[in-house]
Amino acid sequence: MIGHLDSDDASFLLSDLEEDRRARILTKVSATDRAAIESALAFDEESAGRLMQRAFVAAPVFWNVGQAIDHMRSVSEDDLPENFFEIYIVDPAFRLQGSVPVSLLLRSTRDKPLKDIMKEVKATVRPEMDQEEVAYIFRQYNLASTPVVDDAGRLTGMITIDDVVDVIQEEAQEDILALSGVSEAGVNQSVFSAVRARIPWLAVNLVTAFLASTVVSLFAPTIDQHVALAFLMPVVAGLGGNAGSQALAVSVRAIAERDLEGPLIRRAIRRESLTAIINGLVIATLASLVVLAWFQDPRLSVVILIAMASTFTWAGLIGILAPLTIRRLGLDPAVASSVFVLTSIDLMGFFVFLGLASLMLV
Amino acid sequence: MIGHLDSDDASFLLSDLEEDRRARILTKVSATDRAAIESALAFDEESAGRLMQRAFVAAPVFWNVGQAIDHMRSVSEDDLPENFFEIYIVDPAFRLQGSVPVSLLLRSTRDKPLKDIMKEVKATVRPEMDQEEVAYIFRQYNLASTPVVDDAGRLTGMITIDDVVDVIQEEAQEDILALSGVSEAGVNQSVFSAVRARIPWLAVNLVTAFLASTVVSLFAPTIDQHVALAFLMPVVAGLGGNAGSQALAVSVRAIAERDLEGPLIRRAIRRESLTAIINGLVIATLASLVVLAWFQDPRLSVVILIAMASTFTWAGLIGILAPLTIRRLGLDPAVASSVFVLTSIDLMGFFVFLGLASLMLV
Numbered sequence: 001m002i003g004h005l006d007s008d009d010a011s012f013l014l015s016d017l018e019e020d021r022r023a024r025i026l027t028k029v030s031a032t033d034r035a036a037i038e039s040a041l042a043f044d045e046e047s048a049g050r051l052m053q054r055a056f057v058a059a060p061v062f063w064n065v066g067q068a069i070d071h072m073r074s075v076s077e078d079d080l081p082e083n084f085f086e087i088y089i090v091d092p093a094f095r096l097q098g099s100v101p102v103s104l105l106l107r108s109t110r111d112k113p114l115k116d117i118m119k120e121v122k123a124t125v126r127p128e129m130d131q132e133e134v135a136y137i138f139r140q141y142n143l144a145s146t147p148v149v150d151d152a153g154r155l156t157g158m159i160t161i162d163d164v165v166d167v168i169q170e171e172a173q174e175d176i177l178a179l180s181g182v183s184e185a186g187v188n189q190s191v192f193s194a195v196r197a198r199i200p201w202l203a204v205n206l207v208t209a210f211l212a213s214t215v216v217s218l219f220a221p222t223i224d225q226h227v228a229l230a231f232l233m234p235v236v237a238g239l240g241g242n243a244g245s246q247a248l249a250v251s252v253r254a255i256a257e258r259d260l261e262g263p264l265i266r267r268a269i270r271r272e273s274l275t276a277i278i279n280g281l282v283i284a285t286l287a288s289l290v291v292l293a294w295f296q297d298p299r300l301s302v303v304i305l306i307a308m309a310s311t312f313t314w315a316g317l318i319g320i321l322a323p324l325t326i327r328r329l330g331l332d333p334a335v336a337s338s339v340f341v342l343t344s345i346d347l348m349g350f351f352v353f354l355g356l357a358s359l360m361l362v
Numbered sequence: 363m364i365g366h367l368d369s370d371d372a373s374f375l376l377s378d379l380e381e382d383r384r385a386r387i388l389t390k391v392s393a394t395d396r397a398a399i400e401s402a403l404a405f406d407e408e409s410a411g412r413l414m415q416r417a418f419v420a421a422p423v424f425w426n427v428g429q430a431i432d433h434m435r436s437v438s439e440d441d442l443p444e445n446f447f448e449i450y451i452v453d454p455a456f457r458l459q460g461s462v463p464v465s466l467l468l469r470s471t472r473d474k475p476l477k478d479i480m481k482e483v484k485a486t487v488r489p490e491m492d493q494e495e496v497a498y499i500f501r502q503y504n505l506a507s508t509p510v511v512d513d514a515g516r517l518t519g520m521i522t523i524d525d526v527v528d529v530i531q532e533e534a535q536e537d538i539l540a541l542s543g544v545s546e547a548g549v550n551q552s553v554f555s556a557v558r559a560r561i562p563w564l565a566v567n568l569v570t571a572f573l574a575s576t577v578v579s580l581f582a583p584t585i586d587q588h589v590a591l592a593f594l595m596p597v598v599a600g601l602g603g604n605a606g607s608q609a610l611a612v613s614v615r616a617i618a619e620r621d622l623e624g625p626l627i628r629r630a631i632r633r634e635s636l637t638a639i640i641n642g643l644v645i646a647t648l649a650s651l652v653v654l655a656w657f658q659d660p661r662l663s664v665v666i667l668i669a670m671a672s673t674f675t676w677a678g679l680i681g682i683l684a685p686l687t688i689r690r691l692g693l694d695p696a697v698a699s700s701v702f703v704l705t706s707i708d709l710m711g712f713f714v715f716l717g718l719a720s721l722m723l724v
Contacts, residue, residue: 185611214593275553
């Protein structure tokens with residue numbers, strides 16, 4: 001069955017197998033297919049080299065349309081890609097010169113030189129390029145396929161959109177999971193692997209939760225005198241956490257869409273800060289009115305107003321600054337941001353709320 | 363400029379404009395283009411009808427390859443799509459019979475009847491179909507383009523992969539934002555619109571946070587006697603909330619990928635329950651050891667062990683059952699699940715923890 005797949009799909013299947021089983025399967029496929037699959041496996045797992053297929057159609061730059069069509073009619077179907085949308089034009093050293101969409105080839109007269117109808121290739125993809133970068137290029141230029149060239153500009157493969165679509169879906173799904181602290185998930189995942197994919201995040205959060213406990217414990221005498229503070233702690237930390245998650249999701253999404261670059265960064269930081277301040281004032285005011293009605297204590301009401309408004313402002317700022325900083329460090333913002341954002345909001349919220357209370361209520 | 367875009371891109375641009383500006387722009391484009399754009403605007407915003415373009419190549423079923431190629435060479439370039447990967451074969455009533463990839467057309471001899479090389483169209487797309495469904499079909503069958511047919515099976519348009527790629531990216535990004543309670547975001551969003559996109563979720567959470575406060579207030583006498591309970595409340599609710607967010611992200615992702623259907627549902631529920639129980643036992647044991655070391659009170663340590671283990675189990679169950687139920691109600695699980703999941707975990711966590719404490723410590 002592997003013999004009938006395009007070489008990129010075959011290498012995907014094989015990479016999940018054990019080393020010796022892989023060797024056994026490779027002996028069953030033809031020698032040329034084997035060479036193609038083995039060379040694909042030589043590239044990093046999430047690289048353009050893994051996505052690309054070795055079957056593509058290339059024509060010398062001095063041919064005309066008729067020669068290209070006759071060539072395609074003459075070669076065996078097995079040597080051509082199952083489906084292709086453009087052919088590549090190369091010089092005698094196999095360096096890429098341009099491409100001709102198959103639909104254009106079809107519409108051109110047989111005597112037309114390929115040189116006259118070929119188009120400049122919009123973006124250059126190298127085998128070692130990250131697949132996320134490849135997906136970005138496909139979206140940016142609305143591509144259906146793209147040639148892959150090596151350092152010397154020689155044509156080495158072709159990537160088609162069907163494989164890129166899977167990359168786009170995977171990367172977005174990875175971000176969804178990563179933001180919630182799950183490293184891996186899938187329909188066939190075992191309980192053991194689900195536990196392993198989630199427990200590191202929970203362990204980190206256990207540590208940060210006890211850090212928050214420690215902050216609260218500093219104010220034990222204040223809580224002892226005003227037990228209402230214990231009722232309201234979840235409101236301050238919970239709402240601040242929500243505001244931080246919102247800012248974080250917006251920022252991680254914008255980074256993934258490449259909307260947070262250059263001058264747009266300053267603008268986004270300004271928007272997040274203002275949004276946090278406005279939302280903070282609105283929500284903190286509502287909360288302080290509820291507290292006033294519940295406990296009939298204006299001072300407690302002022303404490304929660306100030307504490308929530310300042311926690312919101314912090315949440316908005318850290319919600320965008322943390323992922324930006326983590327990106328600058330070369331790490332994945334979706335994976336590493338949540339713990340800093342949510343921990344700092346909890347600590348900040350408890351400290352300001354209980355600190356203010358110990359100053360104003362005692 | 364609009365005159366040079368394919369009709370699907372043009373209708374996308376126009377849908378964002380005010381009604382009267384739209385009318386003015388439409389008078390500037392040619393009559394045929396105007397008809398195409400206006401009919402696209404008649405479809406729902408997230409439908410296949412909006413994605414499809416009216417420019418495609420169709421050939422009668424009784425033609426041969428040579429006739430199809432000659433036809434494409436004879437029509438003006440403006441009447442053909444900018445790029446196309448297949449042509450559609452229709453009967454005299456314009457009912458779709460099959461398709462021929464352009465690459466196959468190119469390789470076939472001129473006298474070959476189209477009937478002999480045409481392929482069955484893998485999936486039928488209707489103009490009213492939701493764009494998410496269209497994206498699923500493209501991924502499922504690795505399509506580069508697909509015909510759109512009406513109720514009577516007549517060919518009405520073509521959808522190409524470049525527009526579907528944007529849909530896939532958008533839908534995934536919508537899920538990321540929705541899970542964090544943000545209804546809309548974008549690089550050009552104003553502060554006002556950012557506030558409006560986030561404050562409803564914060565308002566809902568303010569209500570649920572005060573619900574949690576009320577539960578805590580029921581146990582005021584117990585907290586008064588054991589202030590350590592106030593320190594540990596964030597640990598129980600926070601960790602439970604993390605476990606719930608993990609289960610929720612995994613389930614929402616699986617629903618989006620259509621991995622949660624039929625017999626897979628029971629299996630996923632089983633996996634989530636077991637994972638939650640195991641993670642709960644591990645994390646609760648660690649937490650109870652920390653508590654034992656900190657407060658030297660075995661009873662408090664047992665209270666936090668039982669409370670956390672049962673909160674985790676609940677978190678895992680509600681994290682998958684809530685989105686499944688919300689999907690069954692025909693709503694978007696990414697949007698509506700978080701509030702139920704996180705509120706129920708908070709209430710459950712505080713109630714069990716403080717309830718057990720009032721039974722065991724007093």
